[in-house]
Amino acid sequence: MQTNEFHKPVLLETVLEFLVTDVDGIYFDGTLGGGGYSEAILNKLSKEGRLIATDLDDAAINFSEKKFNNESRITIVKDNFKNIKNILMDLNIEKINGAVVDLGISSYQIDTESEGFSYRFDTDFDLRFDKSKGVPAYEIVNDMEAKELAEIMRTYGEERFAFKIAREIENYIKKKKLRTTKEIVEIVSRVTPRNKLNDTLSRVFQAFRIYVNDELENLKEFLNNSIDVIKSGGRLVVVSYHSLEDRIVKEFFNQNSQECTCPPEYKKCICGKKLRLRKLTKKIITPSEEEKKLNPRSRSAKLRAAEVL
Numbered sequence: 109m110q111t112n113e114f115h116k117p118v119l120l121e122t123v124l125e126f127l128v129t130d131v132d133g134i135y136f137d138g139t140l141g142g143g144g145y146s147e148a149i150l151n152k153l154s155k156e157g158r159l160i161a162t163d164l165d166d167a168a169i170n171f172s173e174k175k176f177n178n179e180s181r182i183t184i185v186k187d188n189f190k191n192i193k194n195i196l197m198d199l200n201i202e203k204i205n206g207a208v209v210d211l212g213i214s215s216y217q218i219d220t221e222s223e224g225f226s227y228r229f230d231t232d233f234d235l236r237f238d239k240s241k242g243v244p245a246y247e248i249v250n251d252m253e254a255k256e257l258a259e260i261m262r263t264y265g266e267e268r269f270a271f272k273i274a275r276e277i278e279n280y281i282k283k284k285k286l287r288t289t290k291e292i293v294e295i296v297s298r299v300t301p302r303n304k305l306n307d308t309l310s311r312v313f314q315a316f317r318i319y320v321n322d323e324l325e326n327l328k329e330f331l332n333n334s335i336d337v338i339k340s341g342g343r344l345v346v347v348s349y350h351s352l353e354d355r356i357v358k359e360f361f362n363q364n365s366q367e368c369t370c371p372p373e374y375k376k377c378i379c380g381k382k383l384r385l386r387k388l389t390k391k392i393i394t395p396s397e398e399e400k401k402l403n404p405r406s407r408s409a410k411l412r413a414a415e416v417l
């Protein structure tokens with residue numbers, strides 16, 4: 109399988125422009141996927157450059173290990189990008205020149221039955237990136253009441269029919285434990301108008317995926333940890349696909365690119381603002397119309413970049 113078949117990298121040129129400032133430097137690609145970004149970063153680096161890349165998904169790790177089989181400048185680690193500090197410490201790396209994460213799932217994950225991320229296939233309703241850790245979505249659903257289920261769908265999927273769907277799930281699991289994507293699809297179909305079904309299913313699956321993988325917390329931890337390990341002058345680049353993720357990045361960048369704003373008469377800072385970043389993108393960067401046409405999955409991408417001070 110070619111890289112582009114596994115996943116077409118989004119906003120690739122812009123990511124490279126913001127990320128790589130020193131061709132001899134050390135970089136971190138937190139979301140290896142099909143290695144689209146990693147390959148382009150390595151092409152830009154000199155022989156001295158180095159790249160550390162992580163992913164939680166076995167298929168992504170296996171695919172990229174084969175792809176970079178003859179490449180000594182890359183170290184591939186199966187781990188959560190939120191652990192960037194420990195991952196680098198284990199490799200005896202103190203500081204790096206830049207880090208990037210490209211959030212969400214790859215095309216391979218959406219298009220492959222055994223990955224279990226799509227409502228188009230009948231498989232376990234699992235949704236974990238790393239199927240060897242944590243709790244699958246079906247177990248979580250079987251243990252929840254309608255109120256909690258609705259909260260997940262409303263918060264992470266901004267789903268209008270969240271409570272209706274949640275009540276239908278609760279009725280179902282009172283009679284029979286839920287296990288498969290087909291069961292979820294049937295339940296959602298019962299309470300959703302036919303012309304809205306696909307969009308609703310996308311939001312429901314997205315919501316449970318974000319919840320199951322703790323995606324928003326991973327992002328927050330990654331941001332906090334990464335600015336401690338990026339050198340002064342180094343770069344932090346985030347590509348997100350969901351307004352909740354983008355809000356986290358935006359607030360983090362704002363918070364860290366301002367000096368303390370407490371009134372001068374305060375003896376101690378209570379606002380917590382510290383000047384640690386310089387924003388490189390005043391507004392979000394989105395794919396061009398041409399990229400969106402060539403790669404419709406890039407549609408909702410939003411890129412923000414900052415320099416560590």
Ligand SMILES: C[S@@+](CC[C@H](N)C(=O)[O-])C[C@H]1O[C@@H](n2cnc3c(N)ncnc32)[C@H](O)[C@@H]1O
Nearest residue numbers: 117139141142143144145163164165188189210
């Ligand atoms: C959009 S894809 C990345 C595609 C990649 N940039 C490329 O060009 O091929 C996102 C990848 O991030 C991985 N992922 C999601 N959350 C993660 C986390 N917290 N830690 C490590 N990998 C994660 C997913 O398994 C998926 O392979």
